[in-house]
Amino acid sequence: MLDLLIKNGLIFDGLGSAPVRGDIGIQDGKIVAIAPSLSPNSHQVVDASGLWVTPGFIDIHTHYDLELEIAPGLSESVRHGVTSVVIGNCSLSVAIGAPQMLADIFQRVETLSHQLIAKWLKQSVSWQTPAEYLEHLQQLPLGANVAPLFGHSALRAHVMGLERSLTVQPTESELKTMQQMAADALEAGFVGISIDMFPWHRMSGEWRGCTIPSQHAKLKEYAMLADLCREQDLVFQVTPNLQRLASFLDIMRMGSGIGQKPLRLTVLSALDAVHDRKLWRLFSPLLFIWNRILKGNVRFQTLTEPFTIYSDGSVTPLFEEFPTGAQLNSCNSRQERQKLWESETFRRQFRQEWLNNWRKSFHRQLDLMEIVRCPETSWQGLSFAEIAAQKQQEPVDFFMEVLQKYDTDLRWVATGANDRLKPRLALMQHPYILPGFTDAGAHVRNLGYYDGALSLLKQAVVTKFLAPEMAIARVTGEAARWFRLDTGVIKIGAKADLVLLDPKALNQPISPQVEISDPILDGEPRMVKRGSDDIIEAVYINGIQVIDKGKVCDRLGRERLGTVLSPCVL
Numbered sequence: 397m398l399d400l401l402i403k404n405g406l407i408f409d410g411l412g413s414a415p416v417r418g419d420i421g422i423q424d425g426k427i428v429a430i431a432p433s434l435s436p437n438s439h440q441v442v443d444a445s446g447l448w449v450t451p452g453f454i455d456i457h458t459h460y461d462l463e464l465e466i467a468p469g470l471s472e473s474v475r476h477g478v479t480s481v482v483i484g485n486c487s488l489s490v491a492i493g494a495p496q497m498l499a500d501i502f503q504r505v506e507t508l509s510h511q512l513i514a515k516w517l518k519q520s521v522s523w524q525t526p527a528e529y530l531e532h533l534q535q536l537p538l539g540a541n542v543a544p545l546f547g548h549s550a551l552r553a554h555v556m557g558l559e560r561s562l563t564v565q566p567t568e569s570e571l572k573t574m575q576q577m578a579a580d581a582l583e584a585g586f587v588g589i590s591i592d593m594f595p596w597h598r599m600s601g602e603w604r605g606c607t608i609p610s611q612h613a614k615l616k617e618y619a620m621l622a623d624l625c626r627e628q629d630l631v632f633q634v635t636p637n638l639q640r641l642a643s644f645l646d647i648m649r650m651g652s653g654i655g656q657k658p659l660r661l662t663v664l665s666a667l668d669a670v671h672d673r674k675l676w677r678l679f680s681p682l683l684f685i686w687n688r689i690l691k692g693n694v695r696f697q698t699l700t701e702p703f704t705i706y707s708d709g710s711v712t713p714l715f716e717e718f719p720t721g722a723q724l725n726s727c728n729s730r731q732e733r734q735k736l737w738e739s740e741t742f743r744r745q746f747r748q749e750w751l752n753n754w755r756k757s758f759h760r761q762l763d764l765m766e767i768v769r770c771p772e773t774s775w776q777g778l779s780f781a782e783i784a785a786q787k788q789q790e791p792v793d794f795f796m797e798v799l800q801k802y803d804t805d806l807r808w809v810a811t812g813a814n815d816r817l818k819p820r821l822a823l824m825q826h827p828y829i830l831p832g833f834t835d836a837g838a839h840v841r842n843l844g845y846y847d848g849a850l851s852l853l854k855q856a857v858v859t860k861f862l863a864p865e866m867a868i869a870r871v872t873g874e875a876a877r878w879f880r881l882d883t884g885v886i887k888i889g890a891k892a893d894l895v896l897l898d899p900k901a902l903n904q905p906i907s908p909q910v911e912i913s914d915p916i917l918d919g920e921p922r923m924v925k926r927g928s929d930d931i932i933e934a935v936y937i938n939g940i941q942v943i944d945k946g947k948v949c950d951r952l953g954r955e956r957l958g959t960v961l962s963p964c965v966l
Contacts, residue, residue, distance in 0.1 A: 398438035399423050400939055405444030405896065410451035410873035410885040412866050420449065422892040425938035430888060444896055447933055448864075451872040451884050452479025452540075452893035453849035456830055457664070457697055459483070459506045459838035460542075461490050462499075462516045467916045469539035469953020473836050475946065476847035476928045479893040479937050480541040480876075480883050480961065481836065486635050486664075487592035487610035489547030491529040491581065493554040495520040500558070500601030501549050501608055504725065506838035507713055509917045526581035530960055538958035539942060541893070543881055545633055546581040548591040548621060552609040561609035562599070571617065578624050585962035587879060588631030588660070589621050593643050596716035596757070597635075598725070605726040611637075615646050622650045626659045630963055631879055635664045639717075639755045653691030660878070665833045666696035666823050667703060667813035671759040676819045683828040695878060697833040698823040700852040701906045703813040705842050706768065706923060708804040709733075713842060714758045714812070720746040730803045737800035750792055758812050762791040769807040770798075780808070821861040824852055824870070830878065831870050844909045844923035850902075850931060857902040864899075882964040891959075892939035901930040 400422040407430070408415045421429035421438070458481045460470055473481060484491065488505060490498050499513045523529045526546060533542060553561040555574050560566075566574065578589060592610040599606045625632040632650075637643040651661040668676040679696060686692045707714060710733060715721025720742060727733045736742045750760055763781035770776060775783050784794035798806055814820045824831050831852050834845040845851075849871035856867035876884030883893060907927035914922035929946025936942065938959075942952040951957070 398428070399440065400892070400936075401434060401436060401438035401441045402444050402449060402894070402896070403434070403436070403441060405447050405449035407886060408448060408450045408865050408868045409887065410869055410876075412869040412873070415448070415865055420886070420894070422936075422939045425892055425940070427886065427888055427890050427892050430886070442896070442934070446898070447896045448899050449886070450477075450868050450895045450897065451886050452895055452935065452937065453477045453871045454480045454482075454875040454879075454881070454884050455834055455836055455848065456482045456662075456832035456875050456879065457485050457834060458836040459485060459488065460836065461488065462502060462508060462512060463837045463916070464533070464536060464538075464542065465490075465520065466512060466515050467953060468536040469942075469948075470837075471539065471948045471952055472844075472846045472924055474539050474935055474937070474952060475932070475943050475948060476850055476925065477895040477897070477932055477935055478540055478836075478846070478849065479895075479935065479958070480543065480881065482543045482545065482587070482879060484545030484547045484586070485590050485633055486594070486597065487547045487549040487590050487608065489545065489550050489590070491526045491544065491546055491550060491586070492523075492577070493550045495522070496601070497553055497558050498550060500599055500603065501553065504600040504604070505597040505608060506835075507840070507842055508838065509840055509920050511917045511920050512840075525584075526577065526586065527584035530585050533960050535956075537954055537956045538960075539937060539952045541883060541937075541958040541961050543587045543879060543961040545588050545590040545631065546578060546586040548589060548610040548613070549608045551577060552613065556609075558603065558609070562603055562606050562612055565614060566617065571620065574617070575620055575624070578621055582624060582628055582630055585960065586630075587881070587961065587963050588625050588633060590633040591618055591621060592635045593637035593640075594635040594664075595637055595639055596713060598716060598722060605722055618646070619650055622659055622661075626657050628963075629657070629660055629880070631660050631662060633662050633664075638757050648686065648690070651686060651690070651692045651694050653693065658691060658693040661692065661694045662830070663694065663696050666698045666826075666829050668816055668819035668823065669757070669759075669813045670761070670764065670811065670815065671756055676823060679823065679829065680826060683826070687828055694828065696829045698829050698831060699814055699833045699845060700824055700831045700848045700855070701820070701845065702811045702815040704809060704811040704909065705839075706807060706809045706909070708841065709802060709806045710799045711804055713839060714810070717757055718749040718752070720749050733803060734800065737796070743796060746796060747792055750795075758810070762795055765808055765810040767806065767808050769805075770802060771805055817859070821855065821859060824855070825861055830875055832875070840914070840917070840922045842923065844925055847907060847925040847928055850928055851906045854902050854904060854906060857899070877966065880963040880966060881961045883961060892936055894936045896933040896935075897931050898933055904930075
């Protein structure tokens, strides 16, 4: 007797094979039978006629590390068909270290809610080793499966102490301790290690404004961690320093396979940047050289839709790349920001830095930055440049004026990358670029790309740039194989993590981001996606239905359905 029988669905195996119509039998959370027709001898029978049956989607770049402790169901991702997530990205994990120290590392980098941080600190569990952290994760009522990377910032701060990790280089003894702890973490089951060189990523707390620990390391320390991953063929995730091109050469050397085993290296990120419209064309030849000539095993990551970020006045990750913007983000109150704006020296420096085009990552084009909400309601829907023209002011002067006057009562939006269809499709189609980079769980006030896999599938159906089976494989079996995860495919013996979706509903645009009041954050705002309710008929994790036509089922986050994914043998 089966627990669940899914009949008459069009089955996509997650490997890019042509779909076949048939039945899937599930028992004890596993797929036990796949056939054109199975006997209806089952406790539950679901008729999937007219529906596609796919493996659960994999989100390869999330920052759910803290939210898992508060709401382990991860309903915002699961409702869009995601059944596995990779955490511990960008050197950030809670696998080791004192809770307050970890909170100070996490909070500003990922602009996490103060409410979420406070909740986590109040109930945080102290584990002494990375292995104990994995054991702790396994005891949570996980919704989605979790594949953890071991974060370098947490490791460095734990071994050296936070202050020394931000100010000096490790002693040989400390370096050896880091090496041993990282090796132990990989042995315990982490899927790899993440490091970070991206200068936007800064501390909160006592060391607010200082870049996070991983960024203070030298190549020797990064290479030591990379070699640990190379030895075991595990993932090494890197965020380069876009303002220091030599860092990219360091990464290329680490990722070379000439004369050594190739490193399973994933790099953020391949995007069609608004500030440099030719940049996206470099990724294909670069990856050809890296993987074919230098014999590497490198995958960039790309977002599957326009990279649109919402900001509250001058409180925004977009300001972290220039000094006066970072100063504003370091302020704890409106009063502190007002004090900065009252300084003529500060205003002059802000203006100079805003207009400086040297190695910027955000375009800073005021004609492309639109007001969403403001006490001056007539401005809503207009760009800063448009309003400045109406008022016959220089755009940057008007921008500074309204930032000072309205502070976080002003909400604005800008798209920094991936707004053009043709380059976006080219990046998503490239064999050495993985669709991902959603940052799910982070920047909750700024962005919400929880439906990245569905956005890819929509565009495949509408534009036909990929066959549906190949688009599905990109965010299921292909991602699983590269990260060495035992998930993402429909086959006998596989865990029954499945999505039932209506293909007719895929023929629609990418869903917009919307703002909700999130009960997880005690009513604080969060950017999310909706619209998947029309597409997703059901989501199953471990053979248990967790989404029913957009409705989150009671068992999600209350029962342990997902598992901690360790590297599997390929």
